[in-house]
Amino acid sequence: MAVPMSPKQKVYQSVLLEIRKFIENNELEPGDKLPSERELAEKLNRGRSSVREALRAMELLGLIETKHGEGTFLRTYRPYKTVELLASFVLQDHNTRHDLLLVKQLLEKEAAKLAYPNLNEKDIEELNRISKHTTMEPPERHREFFYYLVNRTDNRLLVKIWQLLDEFSRTIDSQYYMVDFYKELMEYYSSRDYEKIELLFEKYS
Amino acid sequence: MAVPMSPKQKVYQSVLLEIRKFIENNELEPGDKLPSERELAEKLNRGRSSVREALRAMELLGLIETKHGEGTFLRTYRPYKTVELLASFVLQDHNTRHDLLLVKQLLEKEAAKLAYPNLNEKDIEELNRISKHTTMEPPERHREFFYYLVNRTDNRLLVKIWQLLDEFSRTIDSQYYMVDFYKELMEYYSSRDYEKIELLFEKYS
DNA sequence: AAGTTAAGGGTGGTCTGACCACTTTTGCAA
DNA sequence: TTGCAAAAGTGGTCAGACCACCCTTAACTT
Numbered sequence: 126m127a128v129p130m131s132p133k134q135k136v137y138q139s140v141l142l143e144i145r146k147f148i149e150n151n152e153l154e155p156g157d158k159l160p161s162e163r164e165l166a167e168k169l170n171r172g173r174s175s176v177r178e179a180l181r182a183m184e185l186l187g188l189i190e191t192k193h194g195e196g197t198f199l200r201t202y203r204p205y206k207t208v209e210l211l212a213s214f215v216l217q218d219h220n221t222r223h224d225l226l227l228v229k230q231l232l233e234k235e236a237a238k239l240a241y242p243n244l245n246e247k248d249i250e251e252l253n254r255i256s257k258h259t260t261m262e263p264p265e266r267h268r269e270f271f272y273y274l275v276n277r278t279d280n281r282l283l284v285k286i287w288q289l290l291d292e293f294s295r296t297i298d299s300q301y302y303m304v305d306f307y308k309e310l311m312e313y314y315s316s317r318d319y320e321k322i323e324l325l326f327e328k329y330s
Numbered sequence: 331m332a333v334p335m336s337p338k339q340k341v342y343q344s345v346l347l348e349i350r351k352f353i354e355n356n357e358l359e360p361g362d363k364l365p366s367e368r369e370l371a372e373k374l375n376r377g378r379s380s381v382r383e384a385l386r387a388m389e390l391l392g393l394i395e396t397k398h399g400e401g402t403f404l405r406t407y408r409p410y411k412t413v414e415l416l417a418s419f420v421l422q423d424h425n426t427r428h429d430l431l432l433v434k435q436l437l438e439k440e441a442a443k444l445a446y447p448n449l450n451e452k453d454i455e456e457l458n459r460i461s462k463h464t465t466m467e468p469p470e471r472h473r474e475f476f477y478y479l480v481n482r483t484d485n486r487l488l489v490k491i492w493q494l495l496d497e498f499s500r501t502i503d504s505q506y507y508m509v510d511f512y513k514e515l516m517e518y519y520s521s522r523d524y525e526k527i528e529l530l531f532e533k534y535s
Numbered sequence: 536a537a538g539t540t541a542a543g544g545g546t547g548g549t550c551t552g553a554c555c556a557c558t559t560t561t562g563c564a565a
Numbered sequence: 566t567t568g569c570a571a572a573a574g575t576g577g578t579c580a581g582a583c584c585a586c587c588c589t590t591a592a593c594t595t
Contacts, residue, residue, distance in 0.1 A: 135577070135578095136577075136578065136579095137386055137577095137578095161545075161546055161547080162546075162547065163545090163546080163547095166579095171578085171579085172578055172579040172580070173579080173580080173581095174379050174382075174578070174579070174580090175577085175578060175579080177379075177383060177547090177548090178382060178383055178386040179386075180547095181342055181383040181384075181386060181387050182386055182387045182390040185387040185390070185391070186390070186391075191546095191547065191548095192546090192547080192586090192587085193546075193547050193548070193585070193586050193587080194545080194546055194547065194585075194586035194587035194588080195545090195546065195547080195586085195587060195588080196545090196546060196547075196587095197546090197547080221486075221487070224485045224486055224487040224488065225487055227444075227485060227488075228485065228487050228488050228491065231437075231440045231444075231488075232436075235436045235440070239432075239436075280429045280432060280433065281429055282429040282430055282433050283429065283432075283433050283436075286433070286491065323528060338585095340547095340548070340549095341548075341549065342548090342549095366574075366575055366576080367575075367576065368574090368575080368576095369575095371550095376549085376550085377549055377550040377551070378550080378551085378552095379548095379549070379550070379551090380548085380549060380550080382576090382577090385576095396575095396576065396577095397557090397558085397575090397576080398556070398557050398558080398575080398576050398577070399556070399557030399558035399559080399574080399575055399576065400557080400558060400559080400574095400575070400576080401558095401574090401575060401576075402575090402576080
């Protein structure tokens with residue numbers, strides 16, 4: 126018997142990785158153009174249809190944008206198409222739901238602490254404004270609030286992960302806290318009461 | 331002139347929707363088999379390659395599973411695969427070492443707290459064993475230790491994200507704490523001293 | 536010369552048909 | 566009845582053809 130093959134990778138999967146490498150090597154940024162499908166196929170020694178399968182998947186995830194007659198372009202990642210589609214497919218899976226909300230909440234708590242030293246008066250003012258924005262629905266207000274806050278951590282990875290989880294959670298269940306939560310958090314920020322942030326999240330969860 | 335087409339939808343997009351409808355109408359559930367690619371192509375009056383583009387996208391999203399020679403099957407949706415793929419694209423283009431290590435550390439801290447109520451004597455014993463495993467290099471010991479701990483949170487999403495970050499961090503700097511850290515943590519676990527965990531991480535970072 | 540139009544080349548979008556590799560089923564022979 | 570090889574079914578991949586669309590350029594008109 127031959128040695129069992131390591132889980133054979135499909136061509137489109139490896140194409141995915143090679144495209145990623147290409148982007149990396151050439152330092153492509155959002156808006157930049159990728160080589161044409163035919164060019165990629167030839168360069169990677171793959172069939173065009175396999176390259177397309179990879180590109181279609183990337184498109185669905187929102188990583189690239191294709192313009193008929195023009196080409197394929199890198200885009201700033203915005204998880205939106207993905208989520209809409211997933212929402213229509215995904216049935217309620219309680220475990221996933223619970224896992225998701227918990228991790229998201231966890232990140233928000235840590236973001237609240239990480240952002241703490243970076244907040245200036247203007248930030249605090251803005252956060253106050255959002256938290257009191259009564260025309261918004263509570264879930265939307267929550268999102269805006271933490272979108273601003275997470276970005277103030279200056280940790281792009283954290284931002285990306287949070288955005289992704291937020292997009293997913295949006296389709297399942299909207300999560301937010303009582304108004305007092307935001308109010309108290311803002312008080313701690315204003316009074317430089319760092320230690321209480323941790324407890325605040327526990328109190329309201 | 332013909333009436334301007336509404337934003338022309340690509341075939342693979344509409345195939346996606348038709349497959350969804352098919353699943354709905356036939357009340358397919360995870361594990362059930364979808365019609366073959368050729369069958370779908372014929373039924374929907376589309377080319378097989380277009381059907382494949384739709385299926386590949388669904389596969390990448392983790393909605394279906396394809397088995398060579400057998401068929402295509404519906405599966406329970408788990409966002410993990412998506413997270414992995416996106417992260418691999420998102421992470422590559424920036425200098426994210428610092429971000430990465432910080433988020434990873436953050437997750438480990440929270441995992442240490444989340445796992446707390448789930449730990450039984452056997453777990454504590456095992457963790458003790460790992461932390462005193464002197465033949466391992468410190469980074470490897472750290473990994474083993476938290477691999478075990480993160481799994482004890484019973485949050486599969488958290489596990490996946492941590493594993494992913496760990497995988498990435500492995501290629502850059504290895505992170506670990508002084509021996510006293512693990513020792514103290516184990517003491518808190520043994521003595522049910524939950525509150526001190528948070529401070530422990532701050533102390534050693 | 537300036538503006539307009541037509542043609543060509545490049546690119547994504549789609550379909551068809553052909554093989555290959557793998558799994559399950561079938562059917563024949565022992 | 567049992568064993569196993571052939572056949573059928575299915576996903577994986579490739580090549581080529583053609584269409585639709587966009588942009589550049591060349592030719593034409595004014």
